[in-house]
Amino acid sequence: MKSHSERVKIVRSYFEKNKLFSVVAAIIIVALIGNFIVNRVAEAKARNMVSSSVSEEITNDNAASDPVDTNINQKEDEEPHWRFYWIDVWVLLGLGGFCLFKIMQEKKKAKEKLQ
Numbered sequence: 001m002k003s004h005s006e007r008v009k010i011v012r013s014y015f016e017k018n019k020l021f022s023v024v025a026a027i028i029i030v031a032l033i034g035n036f037i038v039n040r041v042a043e044a045k046a047r048n049m050v051s052s053s054v055s056e057e058i059t060n061d062n063a064a065s066d067p068v069d070t071n072i073n074q075k076e077d078e079e080p081h082w083r084f085y086w087i088d089v090w091v092l093l094g095l096g097g098f099c100l101f102k103i104m105q106e107k108k109k110a111k112e113k114l115q
Contacts, residue, residue: 020101
């Protein structure tokens, strides 16, 4: 069983050999963390706006006599559709580029073995 320092040395040597992989991995990690933070902030703002608008409606319409539709599934006839997210494009491009790079490395190694 390898010690922690030996594993760290192996990982560092791998990243030194594959600098493109290191840069791509760092960019993807930063993009995912940034996207996560932006989504959390947007959700928090939406919750605050919804709760404040609901409390305003309750205080303004205490004696409202309009019937309220409580059916949760109002749009049953709508079919689900695919949604497009920009992060998907970046992930596909990043992983596709990484796979292409690794395939080219393997081809180069195979050619060297044959010669």
